[in-house]
Amino acid sequence: MTTLIRPETSDLELVQRAKAGELDAFEALTSRHEGRVYSLAMRMLRQEQDAEDVTQQTFLSALEGLQSFRGEASFATWLLRIASHAALKVIRKRKGLDLVSLEEATEPSDHSETIPHPEFIADWRQSPEKLVQTREIQRLLDEALARLDEKHRLVFLLRDVEGLSVKETAETLGLSEANTKVRLLRARLQLREQLTKTLGDPATQLVRSHPHEQ
């Protein structure tokens, strides 16, 4: 009665089969996405036990709420949003902010802040494709990410690392889209600055002063 699950079987088909009661289909979905969910939880929480709890909770919630998944977003996005909510709960608990939203908890004056100017400007010595294969690069990426404010880090993780849209990121974090965009820009600029300090080729360093900027 059960049809084979192949690597090319789509998530959507697996969801339909799981909804119809096929456990194997749900387990296959779990296997496909558990690494990504755990990685997101680790990056958000930076603590293994909490990340494990959030991972387990995410898939239990997914199992419970499977019938409510309508396929407006991809299954992966749906899962990542469940995981983010679970991780945010942990973050709020850590801060003792159970009743306060993340937006209220951080200063809402983001709009008026000026955008930091790029300081170290230089071409990178290697392409991202090469860099990603090197051993030390993950540590560098993690350290740079850890140095960001939480409010900037969360937006960057959901939007740029996980590929959620600005709208989805804003909804997940309980922020306005405008605020999400400002935070994203700051995160991108700060990470660029930090990575370029290490990965930039000093021989190509540029100074920002040119004719059409008086």
Place this chain on the structure above:
Amino acid sequence: MKCEELLAMLNEYVDGTVDPAICEEFEKHMAGCNPCQVVVDNIRKTITLYKAGQPYELPVKLRERLHEVLREKWKEKHKAG
């Protein structure tokens, strides 16, 4: 367009959601401003690099426990339903 204005539009440009008319101005500025060009390139590479890495490996024990818990929960749910 000035460097500050370009900086403010950076997200939209990098994400490809910028208005075509502004995009043209953006590119005109970049053609004459090497630092802005490099900053945009750096930012693209930064995003690519973060996207490419998946640094945390799922602990085997977690995986086993997770699937076990899910199977139990599944049985419970489908028995009840």
